[in-house]
Amino acid sequence: MAITIALAGNPNCGKTTLFNALTGSNQFVGNWPGVTVERKVGKLKGNKEVEIMDLPGIYSLSPYTLEEVVARTYLITERPDAIINLVDGTNIERNLYLSTQLMELGIPMVIAVNMMDLVEKGGDRIDTAKLSGKLGCQVVEISALKGTGIMNAAEKAMMLAKEKKVGPPVHKFSVRVENVLERIESKLGSGIPEEQKRFFAIKLLERDDKIAEKMAFVPDVSPEIEMIEKEMDDDAESIITNERYVFVSSVTECCYKKNGKGKLTVSDKIDRIVTNRWLAFPLFAVVMFLVYYISVTTVGTWAAEWANDGVFGDGWNLFGLEIPGIPALVETILNRAACADWLQSLILDGMVAGVGAVLGFVPQMLVLFIFLAFLEACGYMARVAFIMDRIFRKFGLSGKSFIPILIGTGCGVPGIMASRTIENDRDRKMTIMTTTFIPCGAKLPIIGLIAGALFDGAAWVAWSAWFVGFAAIVCSGIILKKTKMFAGDPAPFVMELPAYHMPTVGNVLRSMWERGWSFIKKAGTVILLSTIVLWFFMRFGWVDGSFGILEAEQLDNSILAKLGGLFAPLFIPLGWGDWKMVVAAITGLIAKENVVGTIGILFGFAEVAEEGEEIWGILAGSVSAAAAYSFLIFNLLCAPCFAAMGAMKREMNNAKWFWFAIGYQTALAYVVSLCVFQISVWVSAGTFGIGTAAAIMLVISFLFLLVRPHKESRRLLWEQSLRQQY
């Protein structure tokens, strides 16, 4: 008989660590609330019959945030056989608040008090036996990180699941509330099992419409609600929340002994510096500089050069041993096998070149991922959100939007996924729409190519790319928040600041590998396929009226040229109406890493290094500096790669919003590139044409949208109207 055990608990209480320990799986654990954004399933180590479900971290079973709705919908409708409720021992009061709600579900439950080692180290004591008695449910002590007690917790849960016995929850609220609940329970009718009655009674009292929708029979409880609200002078939802905390406080008072009073913890001491009034921003700048300096310029460059010029180039040196590059190796093999010329071309110029361009980029990404994983795991991300909130709110985002954007500098896909922790729907959508404006790791080669080919490798090109990306986020925020779609008040920004801790090496490496691996997988699948298709489209075409394979100098007749030519006129105002550039931009949709590789192939090079040094000269000869910069801007801002688009679609969960986001990104990219090209041509060459006039018009209307007066609606009005709808 298969058993499903769900892991539930507050964000950041160690659920994913426990999940990994129980299943032997490799999920990344970060130290900011909300790392698990989707539920994950694994099999218990040593017992394939038992399925472990890792739910997103929640503070409550309220109907207000996406994660809470995901978690509670699962718990209510799919009803796992047992719950392990993970409780952070260092933060027991707030954690037990959720426990009181979970216990009402009528599902067998074990409470596992986590981080017991930290509790003891701090000199505090938790009396788990007493706790168990007070809560009417089994309590075990564990340390998910060290693996102590975890199997005990799992076995207890399995036993409970087999017994299938659950009594009604033992915790009681004040007499007045209990009386009302009793009356509601009696109205519920026989359709609801005894052990779940209390849950539904409470939800009805709280006016939780989402639960009411799921009930076959909804009794009218408005007289009860009215009575209790009048009697206790508060709204019913708050009354219940209050009652829960009163109960929890009474429990912790007798089971929890705190030792160190008023002592500054290490975390406090770090925070004194990290969020210090004067030091916070300089420190943040230094951290960001170090991350990018190391991963992009020093170690990153070294790693990328090794991968591109060595492994995918002319070969490299291992302790004096000459190891040939992969292209040369493949060529030798193909020559030996007396392979047909066209097939050799497909494999070398198409597949090896395209995939190599992507893979050559992996070492640099891995270095970047190590840093991001470290920052996530140690607890710094939450502090960044804390110090940045004031700024981001001005753009219609929240401090939490910074986490997705920061992760987005590595890769947009996890960045977009991280937006789930933002409670407010409006802020979240805005974050999803704007996160990919920031240059992700895969866009760095494009920057390198353009900077190298046309700007003598000037550092300002890279910096301006960051600036443009950031400015796009800021301006989009300001413009969009004034539109009807995003009208409303800023959402509450309530965020836990977790204690710092040193990330484990395994955890950091795991995160690095997980993200790096998805890149490599992409290279082996989507990119490999697209290079093959691209190669065929490029090598086949019509010469003198007959369709066939093309010679190297006949590429202008290829299918690809025809396709690119179809779209090319659209991009003439942007300065790069050449079909080759257009095709490069289109292949960028498959993966941004593709752009450089495609340009390399189209300009007739079998293999280009990451930043395409070989084609710098040719590229400089075929496009102007203004056009190249406009090409760069377009590729930075337009719709992201398919993988990121997929993430956007999933997170928006709404086709209309998804297409609006893609359309907005592409339109913005087009407008900005057009303005950049037209105005720089006007300034440098002095030619004024229709394009210039259009660009100036666009700039003026853009500025208008940016500064147009906007009446901030008064806070709470929006909330009220939302409530009145029900």
Added chain:
Amino acid sequence: MKTLREVPCGRKGKVSRLTGEGAVKRRIMDMGITKGVEVSVRKVAPLGDPVEITVRGYELSIRKADAEMILVELLPEEA
């Protein structure tokens, strides 16, 4: 009676009432800010907002606009 916003850094307040309603209020209460609980203001963010508070033994960051919804009784300074 003061709002939590007016509590100076380093001081404590006892929550006496929460104004506002709906998702915002529920969120704040879910985090443990309920009637009768002691809240101490730890720090103001470098740009003046949000503030960091300690409630029920953990650190929470909350915007000043939201802190305005929390009415507190200022507790005397500890020696």
